[in-house]
Amino acid sequence: MSSILVIGGDRLGNIIELLEGKGFQEIHHVTGRKNSQTGVKIPTGVQLILVLTDFVNHNLAKTVKSQAKDRKLPILFCKRSCSDIAKAFQRTA
Template structure:
């Protein structure tokens, strides 16, 4: 089972189907709009983090980036589109 945390975007829409087709069986989502969400913790079992840069609070992105670094999790930053996500995922080892 592969799990991903998506940060940003009010709704994921067809991104959920796209990520499932990429092999992610569990998809966690945080919108990242509210300033109260800057204290979000990465759920246990997450294998990768995807940050949708055009729909995220800057402080939350920084917090999540630091948590990912501490836990040695891959983190990808891209725009909210399946094409941009596909391109970004190609660069993840």
């Protein structure tokens, strides 16, 4: 089962459909809000991390990047729009 962790944004909206179209069957979402997400832990089984840079604070992005590096997981950084996410996937293909 393909699994992705999305960090940032209160709602994912159409992004869920885009990710499902890319083959992700399990989508984990963390809003990235400062007061509720101080200790984000990457769930087991996640194959990719997507960080929505316009909705996440710098310290959280740094923490997640470090965890991804330790687990050798690919990580994408982009703005919260379907077009930017699609471009990010194209760059990694």
